[in-house]
Structure formats: structure tokens, C-alpha cells
Amino acid sequence: MTTTLALQIGWGTTLALKTVIVLAIIPLGALVLGYVFLLKMMSHMQSRLGPMDPGGFHGWFQLVGDGMKFLQKEDIMPEQADKRVFATAPAVVVISTFLVFLVIPMGPDLVVKDLDVGVFYALAVSSLSVIGVLMAGWASANKYALLGALRAAGQLIAYELPLLLAVTGVVVQANTMSLQGIVYAQQDGSIFGWSGVGNPFILTQFVGFLLFVVAAQAELTQTPFDMPVAESELVAGYMVEYTGFRFLFFFIGEFGTATAFAALAATLFLGGWSLPWVHGDAANWLGPIVLFVKLMFVAFLMFWARFTYPRLREDQLQALAWKVLIPIGLVNLLVTGVFKVAF
Amino acid sequence: MWAQQVAFWIIAVAMGLSAIGVVRSRNVVHAALFLVVVLAGSAAIYILLLAEFVAWVQVLVYIGAIVVLFLFGIMLTRAPMRDDAGKLDNDQRLASGVVSLFLFGVLTVFLIDAFSDQKIRFTDSLVAQGSARAVGSDIFHQYVIPFEVVSMLLLAALVGAVVLARRD
Numbered sequence: 001m002t003t004t005l006a007l008q009i010g011w012g013t014t015l016a017l018k019t020v021i022v023l024a025i026i027p028l029g030a031l032v033l034g035y036v037f038l039l040k041m042m043s044h045m046q047s048r049l050g051p052m053d054p055g056g057f058h059g060w061f062q063l064v065g066d067g068m069k070f071l072q073k074e075d076i077m078p079e080q081a082d083k084r085v086f087a088t089a090p091a092v093v094v095i096s097t098f099l100v101f102l103v104i105p106m107g108p109d110l111v112v113k114d115l116d117v118g119v120f121y122a123l124a125v126s127s128l129s130v131i132g133v134l135m136a137g138w139a140s141a142n143k144y145a146l147l148g149a150l151r152a153a154g155q156l157i158a159y160e161l162p163l164l165l166a167v168t169g170v171v172v173q174a175n176t177m178s179l180q181g182i183v184y185a186q187q188d189g190s191i192f193g194w195s196g197v198g199n200p201f202i203l204t205q206f207v208g209f210l211l212f213v214v215a216a217q218a219e220l221t222q223t224p225f226d227m228p229v230a231e232s233e234l235v236a237g238y239m240v241e242y243t244g245f246r247f248l249f250f251f252i253g254e255f256g257t258a259t260a261f262a263a264l265a266a267t268l269f270l271g272g273w274s275l276p277w278v279h280g281d282a283a284n285w286l287g288p289i290v291l292f293v294k295l296m297f298v299a300f301l302m303f304w305a306r307f308t309y310p311r312l313r314e315d316q317l318q319a320l321a322w323k324v325l326i327p328i329g330l331v332n333l334l335v336t337g338v339f340k341v342a343f
Numbered sequence: 344m345w346a347q348q349v350a351f352w353i354i355a356v357a358m359g360l361s362a363i364g365v366v367r368s369r370n371v372v373h374a375a376l377f378l379v380v381v382l383a384g385s386a387a388i389y390i391l392l393l394a395e396f397v398a399w400v401q402v403l404v405y406i407g408a409i410v411v412l413f414l415f416g417i418m419l420t421r422a423p424m425r426d427d428a429g430k431l432d433n434d435q436r437l438a439s440g441v442v443s444l445f446l447f448g449v450l451t452v453f454l455i456d457a458f459s460d461q462k463i464r465f466t467d468s469l470v471a472q473g474s475a476r477a478v479g480s481d482i483f484h485q486y487v488i489p490f491e492v493v494s495m496l497l498l499a500a501l502v503g504a505v506v507l508a509r510r511d
Binding site: 116135160 | 402406407475
């Protein structure tokens with residue numbers, strides 16, 4: 001499994017190495033997404049001058065400045081807050097993100113652990129972040145925070161279902177839940193007998209792809225689904241009492257999860273690390289880059305929606321999940337099943 | 344084998360202490376959070392027993408949905424920051440003691456009767472038994488009728504909840 005590096009390392013070292021890499025990927029992914037999309041793309045789309053200024057060229061220094069600002073801030077804890085729960089909540093959110101990354105493959109051998117139930121595991125652990133959000137909202141002893149946490153919980157539960165249904169379509173087609181297996185199913189697939197570029201599931205599961213991206217947008221509480229943090233109604237929702245480093249944790253959690261969901265969508269629907277005609281060792285070297293490009297494309301779509309649409313109303317949000325997305329997901333699953341049996 | 348034993352005892356102690364925390368806590372939100380640890384511990388035990396699929400179902404359904412609904416309900420009705428001023432004790436110690444003793448006795452007798460001194464051998468076939476493929480094919484072949492009955496029951500409960508919640 002370590003042939004790409006042309007050296008043999010033990011099981012424990014491999015595990016430690018993988019853990020360190022995944023731990024590094026989360027803040028790195030969060031920073032890249034935050035920089036490219038939140039600072040630069042939003043500035044261009046909305047003609048914002050602030051983030052384009054610091055440091056001269058294109059405001060490249062903005063992110064460094066933001067980071068320094070967060071680290072300098074005083075660590076404030078409300079007097080009435082439940083200290084222990086308040087302090088643990090950001091960690092729960094980040095741990096949930098960390099666990100998702102464990103199953104995302106970046107090459108034939110570049111995966112921490114290719115679980116048999118991979119994609120199911122990813123959705124299960126990503127649902128843990130709701131607990132962190134509820135903990136944060138309650139422990140802040142602030143009514144806006146509590147309202148934000150309740151909105152977040154209701155939203156995350158509602159949009160988990162379309163997310164699962166969208167994934168189920170892919171699983172039925174690929175015949176496996178392992179993310180590595182799903183990548184291979186796309187690489188080895190063929191479009192009407194022509195196997196030149198494999199068969200990325202976005203072609204057959206286009207409805208599923210749309211469902212997944214919309215539901216992931218809601219899971220990430222990004223506009224147009226950002227009621228839990230709606231600044232004009234709830235100040236900042238469950239994050240309102242958090243400052244400095246703890247707030248940074250939530251920020252990293254949010255953008256790290258965005259990276260994870262974009263990577264999942266890229267793996268499920270766009271073929272993940274696979275590139276046509278690239279096999280074996282070359283795939284191990286190119287895999288991470290290919291996955292990164294595909295991930296950035298999905299993230300681009302999600303942030304494009306985030307910067308373009310106004311916020312939905314709370315009842316519209318629930319109606320969209322239960323009356324539109326879930327029925328579409330069920331029909332999609334039914335059609336996929338019929339095709340699976342028929343062919 | 345030894346590593347499994349160590350892991351089991353760590354998980355078991357953490358679960359036991361958290362279970363005591365659930366019933367001893369004077370704050371309902373804390374009790375619900377302790378419950379998360381207990382449920383996560385049972386998921387970990389499933390993994391130790393190589394029932395991987397069941398373990399993640401446990402995480403997704405119990406922690407990701409049921410406890411979240413508990414917390415949701417608690418926070419929507421009352422979410423005291425300090426110890427709950429309301430009465431959290433229902434004064435049923437004798438009855439609950441009898442029920443727990445009875446349950447403990449029944450489980451002990453049946454488990455010993457069924458498995459006595461059998462040891463679990465962690466083989467590849469046991470791994471295959473716990474996989475999603477095996478669980479799925481069991482449910483939809485051998486246990487398809489009970490499975491459908493449970494689905495109908497849940498659907499009936501769902502419809503009932505909607506009827507009760509409707510105002511008009």
C-alpha cells in the first residue's frame with residue numbers, strides 16, 4: 001500500500017501519518033474554500049471592496065489578517081453559560097468533520113480506511129455535528145443562540161433525508177457503499193458500450209446530484225438556507241456568544257464540512273480521484289489533484305448559490321425539504337431501481 | 344484478543360458511568376448529553392463485535408436523530424440553565440428496582456443458557472456476517488414479513504402523530 005513512496009513503513013506509522021494528514025486537510029480545506037470563495041469570489045460577485053484591499057494584489061493578505069484578529073481576541077464566556085458544554089460544543093462539530101474525511105479516497109491507495117459501508121458511515125458521522133450545534137446554542141444562555149440552534153436542528157434533520165435518498169440512488173447503481181468501490185464503478189463503467197471516459201454517475205444520477213448539492217447546502221446552513229445564523233433576525237444564531245479561537249473552530253468546522261461534502265459529491269457523482277486513462281501509480285500521484293479540481297467545481301456551484309440567492313423563510317425551508325426534495329428523491333430511487341432490475 | 348478485552352472494559356466503564364449520569368443528573372439537557380455517550384459506547388461495542396453496519400445505524404438513528412429530537416423537545420419546552428427546579432423524580436424506586444432486577448435476571452439466565460461458555464472467534468466469516476450486504480439480504484429474505492410489519496407500524500404511528508398534531 002506504500003508502493004508509491006517506494007518505502008515500507010509499519011502499520012502504526014502509517015496510521016499516525018494518515019491521521020496527521022487528515023487533521024491538516026480540514027483547516028487547509030477550510031482556508032482554501034474561505035479564501036477562494038468567501039473572500040475573492042464573493043467580492044467579485046457583490047462588488048465588495050474591503051477583502052480586495054489588504055496587502056496590495058487582490059487583497060491576498062486578508063486571510064492572514066483575519067487569522068491574526070481571531071487569535072488576538074479575548075476568549076469571552078457568558079456568565080450564565082454552562083461552561084463545560086459551551087467549551088466542548090465547537091470540538092464536537094470539528095470532530096464530526098474529521099470523521100467524515102477518514103473514508104474519502106484520494107487515490108487507489110490514498111485513503112485512511114476504505115470502509116465497506118463508507119458513504120453510509122460518512123453521512124452517519126456528519127449528523128453528529130447537530131449535537132454540537134444544539135450544545136452551543138443551549139449552553140450560551142442566550143435566546144438568539146437557542147433559537148438558532150433549534151432552527152439548525154430542525155433543518156439538519158429535514159435535509160438529512162433527501163441527502164440519504166440522493167446517495168441511495170448512487171449506491172443502487174454502483175452496487176456498493178464503499179466510496180472506493182463507487183469510484184471504481186464509475187471508472188470501469190461505460191456509456192452505451194463506450195468505455196472511453198468511464199461512466200460518471202452525474203450522467204445517470206443527475207437528479208440525485210442536484211438533490212445532493214441542494215441538501216448539502218442546507219446541511220451546511222449556507223444561504224439560501226442560513227436561517228440558523230440569519231444575522232438580521234438572530235444576530236448570529238448559535239454562534240452569537242462565541243469569540244476568538246472558539247469562533248474560529250466553528251468557522252473551520254463549517255468550511256471543513258463544506259470541503260467534505262464537496263469531496264463526497266465529487267466522489268459520488270464525478271468519479272472522485274479517477275481520471276480517464278490514468279491507472280496504477282500515476283493515479284496515486286494525480287488522484288489528490290483530480291479530486292481537488294472536482295471538489296472545487298462542486299464547491300463553486302454551492303458558493304455561487306450562496307452569494308446569489310436571498311434567504312428562504314423558515315416554513316418555506318421545511319416545505320421545500322418535505323414536499324419537494326423528498327418526493328423527488330423517492331421517485332429517483334424508484335426509477336433507478338427499475339433500471340437496475342431491467343438492465 | 345487482549346486488545347479487545349481492554350477496549351471492551353474502557354467502553355463498558357465509560358458507558359456505565361454515563362448511564363448513572365443520565366439518571367443522576369439534575370439537569371435534563373445534561374442527562375440527554377450523557378445519553379449520547381451511552382449510545383456511542385454501544386455503537387463502539389457493536390464495532391468490537393464486528394457488526395459494523397449495525398454500529399453506524401446506531402450512530403445515525405440514535406445519536407443523529409433520536410437524541411437530537413430529545414434535545415429539540417427539551418429545548419422547545421424548557422431548557423433550564425441551572426439544575427431543574429421541577430420535580431425530576433417520580434418516586435417509583437421500588438417498582439423500578441424490581442423491574443431492573445427482573446430484567447437483569449432474565450437476560451443473565453437466557454444469555455448463559457444460550458451461549459454458556461462459547462467464545463467469539465473473530466474470523467473473516469464473522470466480518471462478512473456483519474457487513475451491510477449480509478444484514479440486508481437477511482432482512483429482505485428471511486425476515487421480510489416482520490420487517491414489513493414494523494414498517495406498517497411506524498407508518499401508522501406517523502399518521503397518528505400527524506392526526507394528533509393537526510389543529511383543524
